[in-house]
Amino acid sequence: MAEQVVITGGWRKWLEEVGEQAVFFTRFLRNLFSGGFEWSEFVRQCYEIGYRSMMLVGITSFIMGLVLILQLRPTLIAFGAESMLPKTLTVSIIREIGPVITAIICAGKIASGIGAELGSMKVTEQIDAMEVSGANPVQYLVVTRILATCFMIPLLAMIGDVISLLGGYLALNLTDSMNLHLYMTKCIASLDYTDYIPALIKTVFFGFAIGFVGCYKGYHSNRGTESVGIAANSAVVTASLWIFFIDMIVVQVTTILFYK
Amino acid sequence: MAAKSEEKLQKEVVIEIKGLKKSFGNKQVLKDINLTVHRGENVVILGRSGSGKSVTIQCVIGMLMPDAGTIKVLGEEVDQLNDKDLKSLRTKIGFLFQGAALYDSMTVRENMEFALTRVMKITDQAELDQKVKDILESVGLPDAAEKMPSDLSGGMRKRIGLARTLIVNPEIMLYDEPTTGLDPITSREISHLILEMQKKYKTTSIIITHDMECARIVADRVVIMDDGKYVAEGTFEELHHSTEKFVKSYFI
Numbered sequence: 001m002a003e004q005v006v007i008t009g010g011w012r013k014w015l016e017e018v019g020e021q022a023v024f025f026t027r028f029l030r031n032l033f034s035g036g037f038e039w040s041e042f043v044r045q046c047y048e049i050g051y052r053s054m055m056l057v058g059i060t061s062f063i064m065g066l067v068l069i070l071q072l073r074p075t076l077i078a079f080g081a082e083s084m085l086p087k088t089l090t091v092s093i094i095r096e097i098g099p100v101i102t103a104i105i106c107a108g109k110i111a112s113g114i115g116a117e118l119g120s121m122k123v124t125e126q127i128d129a130m131e132v133s134g135a136n137p138v139q140y141l142v143v144t145r146i147l148a149t150c151f152m153i154p155l156l157a158m159i160g161d162v163i164s165l166l167g168g169y170l171a172l173n174l175t176d177s178m179n180l181h182l183y184m185t186k187c188i189a190s191l192d193y194t195d196y197i198p199a200l201i202k203t204v205f206f207g208f209a210i211g212f213v214g215c216y217k218g219y220h221s222n223r224g225t226e227s228v229g230i231a232a233n234s235a236v237v238t239a240s241l242w243i244f245f246i247d248m249i250v251v252q253v254t255t256i257l258f259y260k
Numbered sequence: 261m262a263a264k265s266e267e268k269l270q271k272e273v274v275i276e277i278k279g280l281k282k283s284f285g286n287k288q289v290l291k292d293i294n295l296t297v298h299r300g301e302n303v304v305i306l307g308r309s310g311s312g313k314s315v316t317i318q319c320v321i322g323m324l325m326p327d328a329g330t331i332k333v334l335g336e337e338v339d340q341l342n343d344k345d346l347k348s349l350r351t352k353i354g355f356l357f358q359g360a361a362l363y364d365s366m367t368v369r370e371n372m373e374f375a376l377t378r379v380m381k382i383t384d385q386a387e388l389d390q391k392v393k394d395i396l397e398s399v400g401l402p403d404a405a406e407k408m409p410s411d412l413s414g415g416m417r418k419r420i421g422l423a424r425t426l427i428v429n430p431e432i433m434l435y436d437e438p439t440t441g442l443d444p445i446t447s448r449e450i451s452h453l454i455l456e457m458q459k460k461y462k463t464t465s466i467i468i469t470h471d472m473e474c475a476r477i478v479a480d481r482v483v484i485m486d487d488g489k490y491v492a493e494g495t496f497e498e499l500h501h502s503t504e505k506f507v508k509s510y511f512i
Contacts, residue, residue, distance in 0.1 A: 036378075121363075129361035132321050133428070134351040134379040 024216050028146060031138045042144040049110050049145075050152035054159065056109060057102055061160035064101060065093065065167030073175075086183055087190035089168045094191060098161040099199050100247055103206035106153055107239040111214035114145055115235030118218025119228040127219065142219065146211035153207030154200055194258040202250040209242035271298040274432060274464045275320060279329035282315055289315050291488035293329070302458060302465045304475040304496075306510055307485030313468040314358075316485075317434040320466070321353050322346050334431065351379050354430035354463070358437045360421030362409035368396075368420055369405040375428050391427055398460065399423040399453060415446035422453065426461055433458070433465040439474045451477040472510065484510065 007015060068089055076082050118141060121127050130137040169183050214235045221231035273296055280293035289312040297303050307313045318324045319331055322338045331338045336349055363371050372392045376382045382391075396402050399419040404412070412420060418438060425433065438454060439447035451474040458465055458478075467478055475482055476496050484492040484499065484507060492499060492507045500511050 117365075124359055124364070125357045125361040126363050128323060129355070129357055129363070130374070132323060132350055132353070132355045133375040133425075134347050135375055136378070140378075 020220065021216055024219070025212070027138050028142055028212070028215075031136065031143050032147075034139070036136070036139060038140050038144050041140055042148055045144050045148035046152055048113075049106075049148050050155060053106055053109055053152075053156055057105060057156045057160045058163050060101065060105055061098065061163040062167035062170075064097065065089065065164030065169075066171040067167075068092065068097070068164075069168040069171035070174075073171075085172060086168070086186040090165060090187040090190045091195060093161055093164045093168075094195050095199055096247075096251075098164055099157045099203045099206065100243065102157040102160045103153060103203065103210065103243045104240055106149075106156065106206075107210050107243060108236055110149060111210045111217075111235040111239040112232040114211065114214030115217040115221075116228055116232040118215060119221035119231035122219065122221050123223055123225060123228060142215045145215055146208060149211030149214075150204055150207040153210060154203040157203040157206075158200070194254070198250060198254040198258075202246060205246045205250070206243050209246060210239045213239040213242060271300065273297070273332075274299050274334055275466070276332040277316070277320070277329065278331075280316070280319060280326050280331060281328040282312070282319060282324065282326055289488055290319075290326075293488075293490060295483065295490065297464055297466060299464050300458075300462060302455070302467060302478050302480045304467045304469060304479035304482045305485055306469065306472075306475060306482060309470075311485050312488050313485055314436050317355070317436060317466055317468060321350060321355055321434060351375075351428060352431045354425035354428070354433045356418075356421050356425050356433065356435045356438055358440055360409075360417040362412075362417060362420060362424070364409045366409075367405070368401075368407050368409070368412075371409070371420065371424050372396075372405075372427050375424070380428060395423045395427045398426070398457065414442055415450065418442065418446075418450050419453065422450075422457065426457055426463075429461060430463060433463045435465060435467040435469070437468055437470065439469060439471045444473070447471055447474060448477070450474075454478050 069085060072085060072088055073082070076084055076088065118127070121141070127137050127141070130140065165184070165187055169178070169180060172178050172183065217231040217235040217238065221227040275295070275297035277293050277295040280290050281288065282290040293312075293316055295303070295316075305313045305316065315324060319326050320333060320338065322341070325339050333349060334352060336345070338346070338349070341349060362368075363374065366374070369392055372395065373388050376388055376391060382388055392405060393402070396404055399422055401416060401419055401423070404416065404420060409417060409420070422438075435454065439450050442450060451471075454465070454467070454474075455478050457463070465478075467474070469475055479496050482492075482494060482496050482499050483490050486506065492502065492504065494502070499507050502508060
């Protein structure tokens with residue numbers, strides 16, 4: 001007779017968490033296609049998530065582009081490849097740094113915000129109140145937020161990319177003089193669809209990770225004010241890990257598809 | 261007198277709980293709960309903190325599922341219902357949470373309209389406005405519609421919570437400690453409001469409370485709970501004059 005395997009401790013907790021996330025994902029999918037989409041809440045969330053994050057993403061992207069040029073410049077000069085600066089910056093920003101940094105910033109701002117908001121709604125029984133009234137809290141709170149992050153993170157990443165390139169332009173003009181039109185032409189000419197299409201696709205996944213993790217952590221927080229902080233904190237940590245994990249997979253797939 | 265009580269017994273049973281048991285981990289909270297509530301009746305459940313009073317009404321509305329026993333609400337077994345039927349049953353039950361659980365990102369009006377537009381599918385703005393106006397007048401807060409929950413006092417929050425629950429015309433009301441955290445005067449006002457609303461909207465109610473004054477005002481019948489079981493039952497007056505030490509301890 002086969003011996004029964006009993007899983008205890010950390011592994012058991014981890015497996016339970018994975019199971020709960022799978023159930024939550026199924027609830028999300030079921031509600032996504034069940035009709036009765038909450039358009040006004042979706043638009044409100046797009047405003048909260050997208051528009052209200054634009055300044056933060058803009059400032060960090062601008063500084064990132066500027067700093068990258070300042071760092072790259074001495075190295076490329078040493079190789080006599082100073083003219084490659086716009087191309088190097090563009091490819092690194094569009095392919096990798098822009099989407100990842102935007103997503104990480106948004107994980108800090110948005111995933112924690114969603115986690116704390118839903119966590120406090122759980123603690124104050126607002127989610128229970130929605131449920132017992134016969135309304136659908138998953139449709140209203142979860143579907144709208146996850147779709148808003150899936151929609152707004154790519155948009156923020158694109159805006160951040162352009163602002164990064166402008167930051168790079170400013171850095172270039174601190175020492176050299178280059179026409180903006182020429183700089184932008186060089187930037188655009190250095191891009192191929194294999195640079196921006198996979199980058200755009202991965203930002204949708206980043207958006208999903210931020211929205212899903214934020215909603216899951218908030219929705220499943222325990223009762224008690226302390227759990228609101230825990231939900232917000234673990235939403236940031238988990239979403240950030242997911243972002244790097246997704247990035248690793250997308251880069252691997254892109255490499256296999258386009259660069260081998 | 262006997263004819264009157266017989267007439268009451270013949271009334272339709274809207275909630276019937278038999279042999280209800282519920283545990284959390286190793287702790288058995290409900291050991292053997294049996295309760296029948298008739299249409300139009302106000303049943304107050306008294307008991308010490310942590311005795312499982314709230315768990316009972318959470319099982320009635322299907323927020324928690326029982327480990328054993330049956331709960332029939334309006335003729336339907338709650339734990340046997342699928343999601344759709346449970347949702348449909350919940351539209352006939354109102355639940356007033358201890359902290360009122362107002363949606364704090366919405367105005368009072370939006371709180372009122374939330375279930376009306378989503379559950380009752382009312383889309384006509386004039387009808388929505390009329391319903392909101394009527395219910396806010398009923399709870400004595402006609403000018404609160406555009407306020408945010410954060411602008412309301414504890415008593416006002418309870419009134420708005422009650423209004424939000426009653427606006428969908430539930431057949432059954434479940435109150436989880438409706439007067440907790442309020443001063444004695446406001447508590448009395450809320451208790452009278454519960455009674456008034458019950459008469460106006462003809463609801464059947466289960467009220468969980470520690471507040472003896474609230475129990476005195478609203479109860480048709482009082483049930484006392486201890487250690488996961490109901491240990492005494494009767495009208496407020498009957499229990500008030502009880503000779504049992506445990507029952508008497510509630511009325512000191």
